[in-house]
Amino acid sequence: MDSSNALILVVEDEHEIAEVIVAYLEREGFRTVRASDGRTALDLHLALKPDLITLDVHLPRMSGWDVLAEVRRRGATPVIMLTALDQDIDKLQALRVGADDYVVKPFNAVEVAARARAVLRRVGNSHGSVLRVGAVEIDLESHAASVIGGDGQKAPLALTLTEFRILAHMARAPRRAFSRAELVDACLPGGEALERTADTHLSKLRRKLEEAGAHGFVRNIRGVGFRLAQDA
Incomplete structure (x- = not known):
């Protein structure tokens, strides 16, 4: 911008x-x-x-x-x-x-x-079609996300639609902490709109990120919710 x-x-x-x-x-x-x-x-x-x-x-x-x-x-x-x-x-x-x-x-x-x-x-950078936070790259147009390794190689992430929505939503404001309620409202279909479901989706998203090499990328903020770690 x-x-x-x-x-x-x-x-x-x-x-x-x-x-x-x-x-x-x-x-x-x-x-x-x-x-x-x-x-x-x-x-x-x-x-x-x-x-x-x-x-x-x-x-x-x-x-x-x-x-x-x-x-x-x-x-x-x-x-x-x-x-x-x-x-x-x-x-x-x-x-x-x-x-x-x-x-x-x-x-x-x-x-x-x-x-x-x-x-x-x-x-x-959040208004472009590709978001980059730390080693994680998110292509909004193709709905694809990957983790970029130290050698420059991209490890694709096999995310569900909800996991992708959560990751993209948080990546648009990577320094901000998001509450469970906000992630539910912004990213989850109405039928899933319970705050505890945010924990389930974030747990799976965190596991997939760590398997691809982005350890500690999604962090818990006590009393607030979740935030991305830009140095991960």
Whole structure:
């Protein structure tokens, strides 16, 4: 992704704070659109498909947590939470629901712009047809995945459709921890929509990855869910 022209949805109900964030983002070359409540934010997300969202927690009509959960249900749009909450439990909640980054108020707007650019750069390769995380390569068009060995040879992975969906979904945001509920919503057919089934599919996926040489690629994050290891 060319982050210099990225569209950022700024969701903030305090007018002065929103103006400062927008001013710094636009100074960095980003395009912006603003929403002052949760429902408007979701409408704009659906209509405009922004490249990134900066999202306050305390919003009218719908909380930032609910907005984030719905954005994650729809896909993998990067989200940076901007909030006055600085307790560890709130940071854990942000990661569990699916935030890509977390900035505590009061913050420096220059830092927000820098974080936005960093997140966009980090997920930039996720919009192509081939994802590469560590030694694992995922071809979205052919629904094929493989592990690349030290000699450059590819070991193909014999994945089920659900295993492939889970791997591809996580690879689109490889630094983020995914909850079981999110993986169920995003990757499993309705008839399988029980959180315990995520463990079964992830266990089989992990075994196949390890057999192909990607040891420890899928990691458990206590109290959150699962994350990919980019160094595996």
